[in-house]
Amino acid sequence: MTTKRTVQSHYDIFIKDCRILQSGEDGYFLATGSIGIGNGRLLSIRAEAHGATITADRVIEGDGFIAMPGLVNCHTHGAMTLFRGLADDLPLMTWLEKYIFPAEAQFVSEEMVYWCTKLAAAEMLLAGTTTVADAYFYMDAATRAYQESGMRAVLGHGIVDFPAPGVPDPSKNIDTVARFIDGFPDSSRLQPAVFAHSPYTCSAETLARARQLARDKQVPFFIHLAETKMEQTLIGAGDMSPVAYLDSLGILDSGVIAVHCVWVSAADMDILAHRGCRVVTCPESNMKLASGVAPVAAMLARKIDVGLGTDGCASNNDLDLFGEMDSCAKLAKVHALQPELLPSKDVLNMATSMGASCLGLTDIGALQEGMRADLILVHCRSPRLTPFFSPDLLVYGARGADVDTVIVDGKLVVEQGVVLTMDVKEIMGKVRTMAGKIRESHGK
Ligand SMILES: [Zn+2]
Incomplete structure (x- = not known):
């Protein structure tokens, strides 16, 4: 945040007099100021009152709001919103073999x-x-959806060794992703990726080929x-553990x-840290499926970048990253019986800057001048958020x-x-x- 310098005086969007989430050596703090946005970037973040000389196509009164970086959901399966609440408590x-895979096939x-x-x-x-x-x-189809939505997205095409939606012949799975x-369309917001579903749905050969494809195309590899x-x-x-197994394959x-x-x-x-891998934790999905508790603090201590994800809607059952942050922190504490953890x-x-770097995106995740303008305003005058002592x-x-x-x-x-x-009403109508x-075929 700057206090004194010459800044551009016309912006696309100018957010006046809000509280701005900033990070310092001791963590996050809130500063009062204004944000000027132009050409898709954060052009000025200023502590002093906005000058009378500033003009903008759009002025937003920031009083009562906290401006913070937009959250980064590092793992989901967007289309699985259709299966929200279809098969719980399994x-x-x-869950996968009796409900999700058959429902996906149909x-x-x-x-x-x-x-x-x-x-x-x-x-989201x-x-x-x-x-x-x-x-x-x-x-x-997902790329078109995100293109139209205005969101930023990394889109990983799935690879498995059995017939999958849109890939009826598994021998074509790598070619389909290639x-x-x-x-993939040229876009400042969207980029493609390879998503090998898992070490238990892909053979060693498929995993190696999928990894090579991602290397050849210089795109991220999710698994x-x-x-x-x-x-x-x-x-x-x-x-061999799953991690040691993938390492033995050179993945x-x-x-x-x-x-x-x-x-x-x-x-x-130690292997993940040594190889420079990044990790995504999905605590609510892991809790709901009773899969276990990821040792997030131990991974962070090894300097592994850990992002936060909701996973798909069918195992969560929402895509609210605020709730996911809450669950993530509390799960680690109760699991270790250590409130400081x-x-x-x-x-x-994890939900902002580190999540962004987890996805290889270095110009989002913090409110700093020069970064892409991905930010949200949180209404902090609701009963739930009153009083508001700290971030x-x-x-x-x-x-x-x-x-x-x-x-x-x-x-x-x-x-x-x-x-x-x-048109969210139209979207909900189609999904209903x-x-x-x-409902007809499952008797739900
Ligand atoms: Zn998943």
């Missing part, structure tokens, strides 16, 4: 992915998430890794984003419903709790119609 393998189509991803985008934007890493199938990456205790027996690599390096990492030993975490500042960092309350008290305004890449996408980029077909 262990992962039963109901996932290009049209389903388009509309259900739009629903996910609307839900309304809850203050400006960037998402989405991993699924029919990703051309075509997806080659045909579900060490999610459940039984994964080690599923991969059939003897005494692990700094381009890898390993999702979950619940069942990782100290030796596994994983303080709110670490979790806030800790953004982790332990705020919810997505407290978000009033969302700006992505310098453009207003949510204003006063209303999505400007999409699809859900009706599931």
Whole structure:
């Protein structure tokens, strides 16, 4: 934040006199000031009162709001909003094999992915998430959905060794993803990625080919890794842990984003740190499926970048990253019986700046001049957020419903709790119609 210097006097958007979340050596703090946005970037963040000389296409009165970086959801399967609440209270393998995989085989189509991803985008934007890493199938349709939504997204096309939505012949799985990456549209907000589903749904050969594809195309490589205790027996690599197994295949390096990492030993975490891998934790999904508790603090202590994700809607069952921050911090504390563990500042960092670097995005995640203008305004005058002593309350008290305004890449996408980029009523209508077909066949 600057206090005295010559700044541009005309902005696309100017947010007047709000409280601005900033980070310092001791963690986060709030400073009162104004934010000038132009050309998609944060052009000025100033502590002094705005001058009479400043003009803007759009002025937002910031009184009563906290401006903070838009949240970064490092792992979800957007289109799975259709399966929200379809099969609850089940262990992962039963949930996947008896409910999710059959429902996907029957109901996932290009049209389903388009509309259900739009629903996910609307839900996330309304809850203050400006960037998402989405991993699924029919990703051309998901790309269109995110393009239209105004969100920032990293889109990983799925790879498994059995017939999958849009990829009926698994021998074409790598080629399909290569075509997806080659045909990806030019965009300042969107980028493609490879998503190998897991070490237990992809053979060693498929994993190696998928990793090579991501290297050749220079895109991120996502994989579900060490999610459940039984994964080690599923991969059939003897005494090798899932992490050691991937390392033995030459998969692990700094381009890898390993999702979950619940069942990782100290030796596994040393491998992940040594290889420069990044990790995403999804605490609510891990809690709901009773998969376990990821050793997040131990990974952070090894300087591993850990991002925060909701995972898909069917195992959460919402995409509210504020709630996820709360769960993440509290789960670590109660699991270790240590209230000091994983303080709110670490979790806030995971959901913003560290999450962004987890996805390889270096110009979002903090409110600093020159960065891309991805920010949200949180209404802090609600009963739930009164009084507001410190940013800790953004982790332990705020919810997505407290978000009033969302700006992505310098453009207003949510204003006063209303999505400007999409017709949310139309989206919900389409998804309800699809859900009706599931209801008929499942007797729900
Ligand atoms: Zn997942």
